[in-house]
Amino acid sequence: MIAGLNAISMVLAQDSVQSSRAPLLIAVVFILVLASLYGFEIITKVPATLHTPLMSGSNAISGITIIGALICIIHMEPGSPFITILGFLAIVFAMINVVGGFLVTDRMLQMFKRK
Amino acid sequence: MPTLATVVTPAIPLWVSLIQDIAYLVAAILFIFGIKQLSSPRTARRGNMTAGVGMLLAIIATLYIQNAMSVVWIISAMIIGSAIGAVLAIRIQMTAMPQLVALFNGFGGLASVLVVGSEYLRRSHDTSLPITFDQGLTMGLSVLIGCVTFTGSMVAYGKLQGVIAGRPRQWRGQLIGNALMFGISFAASIWIGWDNTVGWTLLVIAALSSVLGVTLTIAIGGADMPVMVALLNSYSGMAACATGFILDPPNKALIVSGALVGASGIILTSIMCKAMNRSLANVLFGGVGTDDSTGSGSTEHESRPVRSVDAEELAMMLDGVRKVIIVPGYGMAVAQAQHAVRDLFHILEKAGTEVYFGIHPVAGRMPGHMNVLLAEVDIPYDRLLDLEQCNPEFETAEIAMVLGANDVVNPAARHDKSSPIYGMPILNVDKAQTVIVCKRSLAAGYAGVENELFVAPNTLMFFGDAKKSMSDLCKALTEQ
Incomplete structure (x- = not known):
């Protein structure tokens, strides 16, 4: 599991060398997680x-x-x-x-x- | 050889992309407010419009930059799509609503897959925009989820429309087959991340996941459809969300909105599962569920003392009654009996009887199915009671009338540990003084369980098609 995460982060790091994509990606994942949590929150009240x-x-x-x-x-x-x-x-x-x-x-x- | 995949595509000036991002943010806020307003019947309509405005804003902001060549294509495609959508939405019968929701859902999934296909082709031709690992991965995932959504929704559509048999189809090795198809598609998605030069990898994912969508949905019985429809709804959101990641820069509008829909679908799915006291895995792979309430297999039980009643007798019983609770089920939808039910409602109300409707969360073929049908015929929504509100009311009701529902009122769920539906929360109609069960025959419900309610001492069977029975009853009531 940790090895897998390592591999992924290395791939992302490689990408980031090329395109400085990693920070952008992390920001977008933040958005994704928060939106999902908020989605759970508002729907429960319907x-x-x-x-x-x-x-x-x-x-x-x-x-x-x-x-x-x-x-x-x-x-x-x-x-x-x-x-x-x-x-x-x-x-x-x-x-x-x-x-x-x-x-x-x-x-x-x-x-x-x-x- | 360009090595920089710039965050902003060179053709778009920075200020334009900034304005677009702000517009997407506003759109996302409007979606959230819209969904929030959807949580109360009073504000719900405004909420839907709020979300619609958000969508319009996002579309306009995106269209702000286009080149003259694409504009013809865009406008014509938008007109065609809008026209088809509008015609379908306006002409649909309320009873056919589950099918339409499934159909729209499938189209959403398909659109996501098509976006990925077109974006992949564009990017693989254009060396200035190399596909990064995460983009390759999400392209695979988007196709995977999108295809499952599309073919799954089409099968659901077929089942709901009656084109495909409603009973669950299962075969040996189905579970392993599904797991394999998912596993290979998932692995292939990761592989696209590593090496995106092989175009047919996406096609393999598309093919496998299309089959997966069919095998998953065809195993679902008619009565489990509410869960599946909610789940497919969630998938269409996830597909849109994944599609947001493949664009460069990642599109926040797609990611936020997709995540909202994905999350809402999951919540709804879990509400449906709870209402049946089953896990999602059990619904997906457990395979109970023939098409109930259609009255096809009419197994008569001559040996059992079933007491039946006709419209005239029932009309007399209803005379001077204080409280009646009607429990509708899929049988009401199939027979399109909601208009006759409305007439009954008005006749009884006029005679001074309080009439309530007890709605089980999984009654019908999609979440909230019964509520929509009753709203169509102007039954005030404060007369519709959910499970918790309704159950205490039965104790004081003279008559509980079950209209085309079966398993959701089977008392075996409370006490019979061997019953497949044991533990499912039910509407306790048997607590009423008298139970009238309006049904075509004594056929078992979806779980193949016989319903002991039918032979209970306080139960009277009112045999016949729901619509005809209700009209007969109204006639008898007005004549007496």
Whole structure:
């Protein structure tokens, strides 16, 4: 286990020589861990009545991968049809996820009324 | 030979990337506030909109820089995707909600995989941006999680839609096969970190994990679907999170939002597991779960004294009753009986009867399934009681009406140690003065367990399809 961690840290160290990536990576892992913990925290308070909208709403948020798709296609060099097609499809599917997810959640939530 | 993979891609000025990062931060804050507002029915709708604004902001900030060539592609792809999403969301029937959630979920996973594919190709052609160890590793992981999410969600969709049989399919060596597929994919992900020149490694991961998604989900029985749907939801977040790591610089919007969704899905999964008193491993690999409540295998037990009741008799029983608790299950969803239930609710309320609904956390096919159906027909949400709120109420209720639910009301879960559902928290309908069980037949529930409730001395069976039974009952009530 320790040997494994050592190996990984050595790889990261090698990377850091090339690109000074290690500090950046550590910062990002910090973000990841804190966001996950906060995610656990806020969800525990959601009542059972709202579990479905919560799920479809958070599902729409996971469509954030649209940002990745956009970045890919923005940075692409001209004249690479295969990359374009993959990026294009990524945007289409992510947009279905985002737009469909938020809309259907809204449709559901409209129905939740107190007397 | 450039050796520096600069943190900021040279084409983007520093101030633009700074503004983008600030926009992503604001988007993440909006997501968090949105989810927070989702925790109360009063603010939930606003919460969803808040999150939507966050998404819009993140998209606009990303689109701020683009070159003229990509703009056509981007706009057309966004229009196509939005149109498909909007049509699906607007036209879907509320009863088909579990399928739609599964479908959207799968598309999210697929999008992540496609992003990785396109980014890998771009980076392997462009020597100024070498793929670092962590990027290679997360590319592999993102494809792994994304493919499991995609094919798993498609199988879940098929099962919920009835295209694929709902019963769990299991075979010898399934567990070992799954472990192998996962192990190889994981090892291959690490290998991409070391050596990313071999493009087909990603394809191997994609193929193996696609199969893994199918084998994992096909083993899940219909009644265990809420757990699987919640878990797949979590995976789609994790896939987005991993995709955030492959970009250069790592994209904080993807990482934060993906982590939020991943964490929320895990919590929801564990809530569902607790509601069944089973571990996640048991749900994933334990394989109980035929498709219950569809009334397919109608095994009649002539020998047992089952007392049944018809609509007219039941209408008379309901006359002048103070408190009725209705316990809906998947049978109500299948029969689309929620509108008839609403009519019953109004007739009884008008007659001065208090009507409550007891909702078990795993009733139906996704978390909160019953709540959505009852909300659709304008049942006020303060009439929906969860497990803890509802159980004390049965003692004072004259009538508990079980509508297409089975295992979640089986008293064997309380006392029969040999029962597969022993220990599962149930709704104690048998504590009510009289229990009416509305069901198509005496078929056993998902665990294959016979329900002793049906032959209990205070139980009356009201046989028939949930929708027809409820309409008959309403008719009888208005006529009397």
